Structures are given as structure tokens and as C-alpha cells.
Amino acid sequence: MLPAQEQFAQFSVDGQRLYGLLHIPNSDDSSQRPAQGWPSVVLVHGFTGNQGGDHRLLPVLARHLAARDVACLHFDCRGSGISQGDFSEMTVTREVQDTAAAFEYMRRQPGLDPERVMLLGFSMGGMVVSLAAAEVRPHRLALWAPALPELWLPMLRGGFVPPVVSDYGGWPVGREFLQEVTRLRPLEAANAWATSMGGGVARVFHGDADQTCPPEFGVRYAQALGCDAVGIPGGTHTFENFSSTEMLYTETLRFLTGG
Template identity: 30%
Template sequence: MTESISILCDNVCLSGVLHLPEGIQDKKVPLIVLLHGFVGSKVGEHRLFVKAARKFTDKGYAVFRFDFSGCGESDGDYADVTVSKQLSEVQAVLDYVSTLKEVDTKNIILIGHSLGGAVASLTASVDKRIRQLILWSPVAKPYEDITAILGDTALQTAKALGVFDYNGFYVSQQFLEDLKNHYPLEAIHSYEGQLLVIHAAEDKDVSKENAVYYSESLKCGNTGNIRYIKDANHTFASYSFEEQLFEETLVWLEKSEVKANKIAL
């Protein structure tokens, strides 16, 4: 079951889709919120987030995927995007999904891909509603990781003109300067929930070393919460990579749920 949702945040309408598992009736279920990355959308490359949402709802999870402002079907223009604004938008989304009668508000899970991984980590470090955090090929050092993707010419152009045209998206100097204000590896020290990092082993866009950085940044750093998808690229662009990504995610979620229940007892 899917429903298109529009959420108002700072006079901008964010376009989202809510997926609910069948047959839940009055039962409350765990909710996964999917955060896309740099110049991405709630559909995802090769429909990654659509496929993920369907896979997870088949396993009994509710899923909410949405476009940040300036992306996909949401209002706004990418020239006005900053990570600071995206953090506010995630809060608006979490406030909305927390009101849904079908959602177990004590079991909200954030999954962030690429830059969405950094945004998810920054959010989880301050929002106690996040019980579990899953990062797919995450950005760890926003300014360094994103500027490495853009290259020097883009940085020089943005500094001179205020924006750079990156594949049809205006990336602004304001966006680049704002990246310098965010340190997810430091922020995650404050996160008290459970973390899984899954990185593409052949990622040419975002270093797979980021998985280790995140794991070691936790209070109880433990590299046992890292998985690598062999031969995969940054967006896990094959059915084989996708299936491994989803399966690793679901197996970990199931084990985490069992562990949490034992602790509660």
C-alpha cells in the first residue's frame, strides 16, 4: 500500500511516498525513513529506493521516502540547497511520520545513502527518536568528499559566479560553504543507538574507508558493524548488488530487534 504525501517545511512542499505493509490493521510497525544523496531523489538511481521500499514493506516495515527541496518532485531549486536546510527538512519528516497511527514511534530507523548518510548521522546524533541508523556508502567528511566529486573547476566557478552547473543542478557557493559547518564523524559520538555501515567495495565516488571512520567514531567503536558489497559501485548498480544490500540490511535489523528485546527483558 502506497500513498503520496506532501509535507510543508519553511513554506516549501516536500514530496514523499509512504509505503505500508499489508494486513497491519491496528498494529503499529517499525518505520524506515530513506534519505537520498547529493543531487538525488526519492526514486534513487536505477530505482534503488523504490525497490528498497518494496522489499522492506514485504518484511513488515513501513517506509517513507521523500525528495529534499530542490530535488525530485519537491518544491525549490538546487541552487538554494544546503545541508543545514536538509537537516530541518528531515526534522519536518520525522515530526510528520511520528503522528501516523500505523508507526511504532519507538522504532524509527534512518537509512541514508551517500550525502544522505551524513545527514542521517547528524540527525541521529541529536534526535532520540532514531533507534537504528544504517548508512549506505556514506559521506563522512562532507566538504572534502563532495568537493572531491565536483573537482577544482567546479569550485573555482562556484566561487567566481556563485553557482556551478553540475549535470543540470546548480550547486551554489553557499552549499559548499555550508558543508564546512557539518562534522558527522564528531556528531555521531552522541548517538546512543545501533549503527550499521554498508559500503560498496569498489566505490569510486566516496571512499570505502568512511565505513571504518564511522564505526570507530561511535562511543563503543566496533568494526563488526561494517559490511562491504564486493565489486559494487557507489550506487550498487546491479540486481546482485541491490539484493545483497537489502539482505544485509534486513538481517542486521532482525538481529538488532532481537538484541533490543533481550535488553528490554
């Protein structure tokens, strides 16, 4: 087996360029290549995150997937990482649009199966892909430590939306993001996708030591999706130890490769 191909990826949403990295399986035996093309996964990062993920969670997962004959794209949403746009313009709806564009980008790639494109979202990315799922209809849906809108309630001081951009540790959080986020219904959207698919194939992965998005969030998503929730022992929000990261990869790879 030859090493996977890795190539720069770029696509546009509303005139702004989004940048990422595309990993494509490579085989020295053409008989090993599916006639319909390789399956693939689009990875969506979290709030204030980027395509690298915490301690390189996303590119490492992408390389594991490509080694198992699953193509993968990780990218920066507008205003994050190296993509164009300003973070002050970021909203969940904009990231849903970015995700839909990334999904369509994968469907157009030569050698990939347009019917077997999957989604994986981490933290706020889990909320984003849940909201995007009904539109793009992923082959499978995976959520890592998914967020819910109430995570941002503490930013609404006294229950009011700040009139200007808020300073969130140096990140300019726009008023529009805060106005929108508490109105979102990701659990209803997740359930609608699962119902429309006749029982969508989904799985939730959540660390039992997550103090950012409590494990209850993962359970609520699993209930909405009608799927299993995999608890990762000792896993923090970003899976900050070797054992939890190893289990996260093992269980995620098993799910995304059909196990």
C-alpha cells in the first residue's frame, strides 16, 4: 500500500475562500479501489478552532482514515484558521453553509463515491453538522463532544445580547452570533435527519470528564439521533491524554469504516 495522497483543498462560499487539506487513499493495486470510488469524511472543527484541532486531533484522524481507504477533508471555516473572512462575522448558520460547501466539494472529487460522504463534527462542529445533516444527507454522522446552544448563555450578561463585538479571550465574537445561537434547535434538526433517513447511521463520542460540554449533551444528541453514545473514560473536552485519544480514534475508525 502506497502512502495516502495529501493535497491542498480550496473552495468558496459567498466569494470568500476556504482552505483545507484533502487526504485520498492510494493503492498500488487497482483491484483494491472500489468501482464507485472511495468513501469519504468531512471533518468540522469547533468554536475558535481550526482544521488542525486540539493537539492535531483532526489531521491525525484523517491520516488514520486514509490508511483505511477512507478519504478525508479537514478545513477552516470562514474567519477561522487560514480561511478568508473575519471571526467577528462568524455565526453557526455561516458554518453550516461552509460545511455544505465542503460536502459538495467532496462529492465532486474524482475517485470518491458521491453517495458515501460522511460528516464528523467536533464540539460546536458537532452542532454545525447536526444542523447541516438534513440538507446534505451524509452517509454516516459522527459527533465528538457536541455542543448545545446553552453553552454560550454565560456570554449573555443579564440575559442581554451585547451591542458590539465581545472580546472572548482575544476572539471578536459578533453580536449576530449571540443573537442566533440561543435560537438554534440542533437536537430537533438531528432527529429530523435521522427520521428522514429511516434511521440515520450515527454515533456520538463523548469524554466522561468533559467539563466544557458535559456528557449529558452527548446523551441528548444520541437520544435525538436514536443512536449509541460511546463514553470515553477519562476523556476531557479535547481528549487530553493518550488513553482517551487512542480510544477515541479506535472507536471512531470502527464506526466510519463500517464496523
